[in-house]
Structure formats: structure tokens, C-alpha cells
Amino acid sequence: MSHSTYNIxxxxxxxxxxxxxxxxxxxxxxxxETDRVSAFQxxxxxxxxxxxxxxxxxxxxxxxxxxxxxxxxKHVLDGTMGxxxxxxxxxxxxxxxxxxxxxxxxxxxxxxxADIEIPVPRYFTQDNEKDIxxxxxxxxxxLAKYRLDDTSDxxxxxxxxxxxxxxxxxxxxxxRQGCLRAKFMREIRAQEEREKMLSLQGxxxxxxxxxxxxxxxxxxxxxxxxxxLKLRQExxxxxxxxxxxxxxxxxxxxxxxxxGKREEERVLIxxxxxxxxxxxxxxxxxxIREAEGPDIKENMQDQIRQWFIETRDATGKFPDYPxxxxxxxxxxxxxxxxxxxxxxxxxxxxxxGKKGKKKKxxxxxxx
Numbered sequence: 001m002s003h004s005t006y007n008i009x010x011x012x013x014x015x016x017x018x019x020x021x022x023x024x025x026x027x028x029x030x031x032x033e034t035d036r037v038s039a040f041q042x043x044x045x046x047x048x049x050x051x052x053x054x055x056x057x058x059x060x061x062x063x064x065x066x067x068x069x070x071x072x073x074k075h076v077l078d079g080t081m082g083x084x085x086x087x088x089x090x091x092x093x094x095x096x097x098x099x100x101x102x103x104x105x106x107x108x109x110x111x112x113x114a115d116i117e118i119p120v121p122r123y124f125t126q127d128n129e130k131d132i133x134x135x136x137x138x139x140x141x142x143l144a145k146y147r148l149d150d151t152s153d154x155x156x157x158x159x160x161x162x163x164x165x166x167x168x169x170x171x172x173x174x175x176r177q178g179c180l181r182a183k184f185m186r187e188i189r190a191q192e193e194r195e196k197m198l199s200l201q202g203x204x205x206x207x208x209x210x211x212x213x214x215x216x217x218x219x220x221x222x223x224x225x226x227x228x229l230k231l232r233q234e235x236x237x238x239x240x241x242x243x244x245x246x247x248x249x250x251x252x253x254x255x256x257x258x259x260g261k262r263e264e265e266r267v268l269i270x271x272x273x274x275x276x277x278x279x280x281x282x283x284x285x286x287x288i289r290e291a292e293g294p295d296i297k298e299n300m301q302d303q304i305r306q307w308f309i310e311t312r313d314a315t316g317k318f319p320d321y322p323x324x325x326x327x328x329x330x331x332x333x334x335x336x337x338x339x340x341x342x343x344x345x346x347x348x349x350x351x352x353g354k355k356g357k358k359k360k361x362x363x364x365x366x367x
Contacts, residue, residue, distance in 0.1 A: 067277035
């Protein structure tokens, strides 16, 4: 989809958030609810609407390549996730359960369970890809070092002559053959005992019709289970919940493959634009510092000199320069702004007083 499509989707999500905020701030919603079921239904409706907003914002953040827009989107997305957690906590306190059933709410809102699935934001891994790689690298190095230490701690191999090695092998081979021979003899004795017991009790015979009935029953059950499984798979294919066996394989020129390729290209463009944006911030800051820095510095020096002179004229001596704990030069500008504000208010009062005196004098002349 085009960039304008995601801009429209973002606008729709913003409108939904505005509506939800107005609804939550309305007097009717602020009234205390005594019925637990009604309170849960209200919270569930708001929760589901926030999930829909979250899904739209997450898709927009993943697809939009404008760096400034992505910054704003991330703030809105984080706020939406925070509100979802608050609503989840409220529903848990209402139902005393971590699992909720939204069947009635979904039916009223004409939604499916797939519409309220909360996907993991993809920027959790994309924005922290470097940190994740560094962490994995550190873990690999630590494991490699740990294994290396293990190998170094191994004891030295015990050396032996050829005759001693052959003798040890012969002992173990004879023990193995003895175990097998003893096991074989136990099986022979058990078989002889079973045959003896059968000969004493008499061999049981089964009616051929009964045997064939049992065989037919087992086979029919097996056949019916296979038919039921096949019918179930056909039903899933019919309702679109499972791809059919003859479904076309997506090749590199198919629409699905093109969408995936386009998403990968957007991720690369996002990274490129983010680098350009960060470089532009640094360059613009340096340009402003070079172009306007001297003038700003000179103006600040003039204001500080003027403050010293005004304070000397008012108190008769130069003041001490504010320390770092007091704010340094920032304290001077703050004091100067407060003084300018008080002076402006005093001048405004004097002007009003003069106007009032003039009006009174004019009234007296008229009389």
C-alpha cells in the first residue's frame, strides 16, 4: 500500500482515540458503577476498541518511513499500550481472573476473535536490533570462554600399555556376553513355564465368526476415523482456515512475495531516513551555532553587563556572580525577566492612574 494509505489509517486511529477519550471523560462514564457485570462490559468494550486502535498504529509505525512521523507515532503507540495495560488490570480486578470471555461483546461489535489478537510490536526487535546482537555476541563469548575453562580443567589422560588395554577390553566383553547369555536363559525358562501352564489349563479356541467380527470392527473404526479426518480437513479448507493441498505455491513474482519484498525495502528505507535525520539534526545545530552563535553570545554578555550595572546603581556595589548551585548565568536571566515583568506591571498601573486623573480633571472642567 502507498504512504497516503497509512497516513489515512493513522488519521482514523487518531479520531478513534479522540472519541474514546471524550467517552471516558464524559459525566455518564465517570459515575460509579455498582453492578460488577455492567462495569466489566463497559471496560471490555473500551479495551477492544483500544486494541483495534493499537493494531492500526502498529501497522502505520511499521510501514511509514518519515522519521518525524515515526517519533510521534511511537509516543502515541506507547500511550495506547499503557492504556491497554490499565484496562486489563481493571478487568482482572473486576473478574478476579487473568482470562476473559468477550463472546457477547464481539457479537455486538460484529468482530471475530482474530480482530482482538494483540500482536507483539515489531519495533521491539527492530529498534533494539543492535543491542540484541551485542547481547547475543556477549553470551556467545561468555559460553565459549566457559567451555574453554572446562577443557582446561580436565585431568590428564592415564597412560597404559597395550597388554593392559587388551585385558580391560576382554573383561568388559566377557561381562557383556555373560549378561546376554543370562537374559537369554531367563527368557527360555519363562517361555517353558508359560507353555507348561497352558498345557495344564488347556488351550482356548475362538469361534471363527467372533474373530472375523472383531477384525471387521477394528478395521471399520480405523477406516471411519480416516474419513472423518479427511472431511474435517475439507471443511477447514472450505471456510478458509487451512490452505488446500492444490493451493498455488507463491513464487517470487506473486503478489504475496512482492508485498514481503516491499516491506523489507521499507525497513531499509526507514533505517536510511533515520540516519539522515540524525545527521541533519547535528548539521543544523552546528550551522546555527556558527551563524548565530556569536550574536547570541554577544547579546547574553550585554544583558549580564546591564544586570551588573543596574544592580550597582540600585545597591551601590557590584553583586556576586551566581554560583553553579544557584544556576549560574541562568539565575541572572531569570531575575532579569522577573524584574522586567514587575516593571511592566508597575508602568501599566502608573499609566492607568494618569488616565484616571485626566478623566477626573476633564469632568471637573465640564462642570
